[in-house]
Amino acid sequence: MTLRDRDVVIVGAGPTGLMLAGELKLAGVDVAVVERRASQEVAGSRASGLHPRTLEVLDQRGLAERFVAQGQKHFAVPFGGVMLDARDRPTRFNYSLGLLQGPIERTLADTDRARWRLPFCHHPPFCAGPQHRNTDRMDRLLPLFAAGGIRAVFSGHEHNFQHSRSGGIDYFVTGAGSKVRKGPPTHFEDAHTLTWADSAHFLLVTIAGDAMTIRVCGELGDTGLTDVTRYTPGGGVESGSITIIR
Numbered sequence: 001m002t003l004r005d006r007d008v009v010i011v012g013a014g015p016t017g018l019m020l021a022g023e024l025k026l027a028g029v030d031v032a033v034v035e036r037r038a039s040q041e042v043a044g045s046r047a048s049g050l051h052p053r054t055l056e057v058l059d060q061r062g063l064a065e066r067f068v069a070q071g072q073k074h075f076a077v078p079f080g081g082v083m084l085d086a087r088d089r090p091t092r093f094n095y096s097l098g099l100l101q102g103p104i105e106r107t108l109a110d111t112d113r114a115r116w117r118l119p120f121c122h123h124p125p126f127c128a129g130p131q132h133r134n135t136d137r138m139d140r141l142l143p144l145f146a147a148g149g150i151r152a153v154f155s156g157h158e159h160n161f162q163h164s165r166s167g168g169i170d171y172f173v174t175g176a177g178s179k180v181r182k183g184p185p186t187h188f189e190d191a192h193t194l195t196w197a198d199s200a201h202f203l204l205v206t207i208a209g210d211a212m213t214i215r216v217c218g219e220l221g222d223t224g225l226t227d228v229t230r231y232t233p234g235g236g237v238e239s240g241s242i243t244i245i246r
Contacts, residue, residue, distance in 0.1 A: 006032045013037070015047055015101065018108040022061075028147045040105055047101040049074075055093035064093070066107050071099035115246060116207060117150055124155035124173045126164040128185030128193045132157055145169055151246055152212060154203070160185070161197040161216055161228065163242060170244050172214065174203050188233035195230035195238050210246040 003009050008024055010017045013035035024031040050058070050067060058064040073095040076083040087094050123135035125142060135157070145153060145167075152170045159181035162173035171192075182198050185191070197216065204215040204225070218228040230238045 003032055006030050015104045026148055028143050042102040045101040049099055050097040052091050052093040067099060070103050071097040074098055117148055119153045121155045123157050126171045126191040127158050127173055128162055128187045128191035130183045130185050133187055134190060151244055161201055162193055163195045164192040165194055166192040176200050177202055193233055195232055197228045197230045199228045201228045212244045214242040
Protein backbone atom coordinates (compact mmCIF):
# COMPACT_ATOMS: atom_id res chain seq x y z
CA MET A 1 0.00 0.00 0.00
CA THR A 2 1.32 3.46 -0.94
CA LEU A 3 0.52 6.86 0.54
CA ARG A 4 -1.82 7.49 -2.38
CA ASP A 5 -3.99 4.61 -1.17
CA ARG A 6 -4.54 6.17 2.25
CA ASP A 7 -7.65 8.14 3.17
CA VAL A 8 -5.57 10.78 4.95
CA VAL A 9 -1.84 11.56 5.01
CA ILE A 10 -0.59 13.77 7.86
CA VAL A 11 2.70 15.59 7.27
CA GLY A 12 4.57 15.99 10.54
CA ALA A 13 4.72 13.67 13.55
CA GLY A 14 4.65 16.46 16.10
CA PRO A 15 2.13 16.52 18.99
CA THR A 16 -0.68 17.88 16.80
CA GLY A 17 -0.08 15.41 13.98
CA LEU A 18 0.09 12.42 16.33
CA MET A 19 -3.07 13.42 18.19
CA LEU A 20 -4.94 13.97 14.92
CA ALA A 21 -3.78 10.59 13.61
CA GLY A 22 -5.03 8.89 16.76
CA GLU A 23 -8.46 10.52 16.51
CA LEU A 24 -8.82 9.59 12.84
CA LYS A 25 -7.78 6.01 13.54
CA LEU A 26 -10.40 5.74 16.28
CA ALA A 27 -12.97 6.92 13.72
CA GLY A 28 -11.99 4.10 11.36
CA VAL A 29 -10.05 6.30 8.92
CA ASP A 30 -7.04 4.80 7.13
CA VAL A 31 -4.36 7.33 8.07
CA ALA A 32 -0.58 7.57 7.65
CA VAL A 33 1.88 9.98 9.27
CA VAL A 34 5.04 11.05 7.45
CA GLU A 35 7.98 12.71 9.20
CA ARG A 36 11.37 13.75 7.85
CA ARG A 37 13.14 12.96 11.11
CA ALA A 38 14.62 9.47 11.24
CA SER A 39 13.70 9.07 14.93
CA GLN A 40 11.63 10.77 17.62
CA GLU A 41 14.62 12.69 18.91
CA VAL A 42 13.88 16.43 18.90
CA ALA A 43 16.56 19.06 18.33
CA GLY A 44 15.24 21.78 20.60
CA SER A 45 11.56 22.17 21.34
CA ARG A 46 8.78 24.26 19.88
CA ALA A 47 6.40 23.07 22.58
CA SER A 48 7.09 23.61 26.25
CA GLY A 49 3.91 22.47 27.93
CA LEU A 50 0.21 21.68 27.93
CA HIS A 51 -2.58 24.10 28.84
CA PRO A 52 -5.68 23.16 30.91
CA ARG A 53 -8.01 22.73 27.93
CA THR A 54 -5.48 20.47 26.20
CA LEU A 55 -5.25 18.33 29.34
CA GLU A 56 -9.06 18.10 29.43
CA VAL A 57 -9.12 16.82 25.85
CA LEU A 58 -6.40 14.29 26.62
CA ASP A 59 -8.35 13.22 29.70
CA GLN A 60 -11.34 12.38 27.50
CA ARG A 61 -9.12 9.77 25.87
CA GLY A 62 -7.73 8.51 29.18
CA LEU A 63 -4.29 9.95 28.43
CA ALA A 64 -3.93 12.97 30.70
CA GLU A 65 -2.35 11.22 33.68
CA ARG A 66 0.48 9.88 31.51
CA PHE A 67 1.54 13.44 30.78
CA VAL A 68 0.88 14.79 34.28
CA ALA A 69 3.18 12.12 35.74
CA GLN A 70 6.06 13.43 33.63
CA GLY A 71 5.54 17.20 33.83
CA GLN A 72 5.73 20.04 36.31
CA LYS A 73 2.58 21.87 37.39
CA HIS A 74 2.56 25.68 37.19
CA PHE A 75 -0.39 27.31 38.96
CA ALA A 76 0.60 30.93 38.19
CA VAL A 77 0.19 32.66 34.83
CA PRO A 78 1.86 35.87 33.64
CA PHE A 79 -0.39 38.84 32.87
CA GLY A 80 0.89 42.35 32.18
CA GLY A 81 4.19 41.65 33.84
CA VAL A 82 2.50 40.25 36.96
CA MET A 83 2.21 36.59 37.97
CA LEU A 84 -1.39 35.68 38.83
CA ASP A 85 -2.53 32.69 40.87
CA ALA A 86 -4.90 30.74 38.61
CA ARG A 87 -5.86 27.91 40.97
CA ASP A 88 -9.52 28.93 40.88
CA ARG A 89 -9.93 27.97 37.21
CA PRO A 90 -13.08 25.81 36.88
CA THR A 91 -11.28 22.57 35.98
CA ARG A 92 -9.43 19.89 37.85
CA PHE A 93 -6.49 20.73 35.59
CA ASN A 94 -6.13 24.20 37.10
CA TYR A 95 -2.52 24.56 36.04
CA SER A 96 -0.24 24.65 33.02
CA LEU A 97 1.90 21.54 32.72
CA GLY A 98 5.56 22.10 31.91
CA LEU A 99 6.64 19.33 29.54
CA LEU A 100 8.92 19.51 26.50
CA GLN A 101 8.01 18.36 23.00
CA GLY A 102 10.13 15.20 23.09
CA PRO A 103 8.28 13.53 25.99
CA ILE A 104 4.93 14.70 24.60
CA GLU A 105 5.59 13.02 21.24
CA ARG A 106 6.93 9.80 22.76
CA THR A 107 3.90 9.50 25.02
CA LEU A 108 1.45 10.06 22.17
CA ALA A 109 3.24 7.47 20.03
CA ASP A 110 3.45 4.86 22.80
CA THR A 111 0.47 2.75 21.74
CA ASP A 112 1.75 -0.37 23.50
CA ARG A 113 0.80 1.08 26.89
CA ALA A 114 -2.91 0.89 26.08
CA ARG A 115 -3.25 -2.87 26.49
CA TRP A 116 -7.01 -2.77 26.93
CA ARG A 117 -9.60 -0.40 25.51
CA LEU A 118 -12.99 -0.93 27.17
CA PRO A 119 -16.10 0.85 25.86
CA PHE A 120 -19.03 1.27 28.26
CA CYS A 121 -22.46 1.93 26.73
CA HIS A 122 -25.95 2.19 28.17
CA HIS A 123 -27.57 0.60 25.12
CA PRO A 124 -26.13 -2.79 24.12
CA PRO A 125 -25.12 -3.55 20.54
CA PHE A 126 -26.36 -7.12 21.12
CA CYS A 127 -29.28 -8.01 23.38
CA ALA A 128 -31.48 -11.13 23.37
CA GLY A 129 -34.29 -9.72 25.53
CA PRO A 130 -36.70 -10.55 26.97
CA GLN A 131 -37.89 -6.93 26.72
CA HIS A 132 -35.15 -5.23 24.69
CA ARG A 133 -33.27 -6.39 21.62
CA ASN A 134 -30.22 -5.29 19.62
CA THR A 135 -30.23 -1.50 19.85
CA ASP A 136 -30.82 0.36 16.57
CA ARG A 137 -27.81 2.29 15.25
CA MET A 138 -25.40 0.71 17.73
CA ASP A 139 -24.21 -1.40 14.80
CA ARG A 140 -22.44 1.71 13.51
CA LEU A 141 -19.96 1.32 16.35
CA LEU A 142 -18.97 -2.24 15.48
CA PRO A 143 -16.38 -1.27 12.81
CA LEU A 144 -14.87 1.22 15.27
CA PHE A 145 -14.60 -1.46 17.93
CA ALA A 146 -12.81 -3.72 15.45
CA ALA A 147 -10.45 -0.98 14.24
CA GLY A 148 -9.62 0.02 17.82
CA GLY A 149 -8.60 -3.46 18.91
CA ILE A 150 -11.50 -3.76 21.34
CA ARG A 151 -11.89 -7.14 23.04
CA ALA A 152 -14.79 -6.49 25.42
CA VAL A 153 -17.76 -4.11 25.54
CA PHE A 154 -19.95 -3.53 28.61
CA SER A 155 -23.57 -2.30 28.49
CA GLY A 156 -26.72 -2.10 30.57
CA HIS A 157 -30.34 -1.30 29.57
CA GLU A 158 -31.76 -4.83 29.87
CA HIS A 159 -32.18 -5.97 33.48
CA ASN A 160 -30.36 -9.27 33.34
CA PHE A 161 -26.93 -10.69 32.50
CA GLN A 162 -25.95 -11.64 28.97
CA HIS A 163 -22.65 -12.65 27.40
CA SER A 164 -22.40 -12.57 23.61
CA ARG A 165 -19.53 -12.87 21.16
CA SER A 166 -19.39 -11.50 17.62
CA GLY A 167 -16.44 -10.73 15.37
CA GLY A 168 -13.93 -11.78 18.02
CA ILE A 169 -15.32 -9.27 20.57
CA ASP A 170 -17.11 -10.24 23.80
CA TYR A 171 -20.21 -8.21 24.71
CA PHE A 172 -21.64 -8.10 28.23
CA VAL A 173 -25.06 -6.86 29.32
CA THR A 174 -24.98 -6.23 33.06
CA GLY A 175 -28.20 -4.47 33.99
CA ALA A 176 -29.40 -6.36 37.06
CA GLY A 177 -27.58 -4.61 39.86
CA SER A 178 -30.91 -3.83 41.53
CA LYS A 179 -34.05 -4.43 39.45
CA VAL A 180 -34.13 -7.85 37.81
CA ARG A 181 -36.19 -8.81 34.78
CA LYS A 182 -37.13 -12.45 35.24
CA GLY A 183 -37.59 -14.86 32.39
CA PRO A 184 -35.40 -16.19 29.59
CA PRO A 185 -34.40 -14.06 26.61
CA THR A 186 -35.95 -15.07 23.29
CA HIS A 187 -33.58 -13.80 20.58
CA PHE A 188 -30.39 -15.72 21.24
CA GLU A 189 -29.39 -16.14 17.60
CA ASP A 190 -29.72 -12.45 16.73
CA ALA A 191 -27.68 -11.48 19.81
CA HIS A 192 -24.96 -14.16 19.41
CA THR A 193 -25.67 -15.18 23.02
CA LEU A 194 -23.31 -17.55 24.84
CA THR A 195 -24.78 -17.42 28.35
CA TRP A 196 -27.39 -15.47 30.30
CA ALA A 197 -28.83 -15.18 33.81
CA ASP A 198 -31.84 -13.46 35.40
CA SER A 199 -30.29 -12.91 38.84
CA ALA A 200 -29.20 -9.75 40.65
CA HIS A 201 -25.47 -9.45 40.13
CA PHE A 202 -22.41 -7.31 39.57
CA LEU A 203 -19.29 -8.00 37.53
CA LEU A 204 -15.88 -8.32 39.13
CA VAL A 205 -13.33 -7.67 36.38
CA THR A 206 -9.64 -8.43 36.88
CA ILE A 207 -6.92 -7.66 34.34
CA ALA A 208 -3.47 -9.23 34.53
CA GLY A 209 -1.35 -8.47 31.49
CA ASP A 210 -3.04 -9.92 28.41
CA ALA A 211 -5.74 -11.78 30.35
CA MET A 212 -9.06 -10.38 31.57
CA THR A 213 -11.21 -12.36 33.98
CA ILE A 214 -14.92 -11.52 34.42
CA ARG A 215 -16.69 -12.98 37.41
CA VAL A 216 -20.49 -12.71 37.61
CA CYS A 217 -21.07 -12.26 41.34
CA GLY A 218 -24.42 -12.76 43.04
CA GLU A 219 -25.59 -12.69 46.64
CA LEU A 220 -23.11 -12.77 49.49
CA GLY A 221 -22.85 -16.27 50.89
CA ASP A 222 -21.50 -17.65 54.17
CA THR A 223 -18.02 -17.90 52.67
CA GLY A 224 -18.02 -14.69 50.65
CA LEU A 225 -19.00 -13.87 47.09
CA THR A 226 -20.92 -16.47 45.13
CA ASP A 227 -20.96 -17.07 41.39
CA VAL A 228 -24.23 -16.60 39.53
CA THR A 229 -25.45 -19.68 37.67
CA ARG A 230 -25.58 -18.92 33.97
CA TYR A 231 -27.54 -20.71 31.25
CA THR A 232 -26.72 -21.39 27.62
CA PRO A 233 -29.32 -20.94 24.85
CA GLY A 234 -29.61 -24.72 24.70
CA GLY A 235 -30.43 -25.05 28.39
CA GLY A 236 -26.98 -25.96 29.68
CA VAL A 237 -25.64 -24.65 32.97
CA GLU A 238 -22.36 -22.77 33.47
CA SER A 239 -20.68 -21.03 36.38
CA GLY A 240 -17.26 -19.69 37.23
CA SER A 241 -15.24 -16.91 35.65
CA ILE A 242 -15.09 -15.93 32.00
CA THR A 243 -11.58 -15.37 30.63
CA ILE A 244 -10.70 -13.21 27.64
CA ILE A 245 -7.19 -13.21 26.16
CA ARG A 246 -6.04 -10.09 24.39
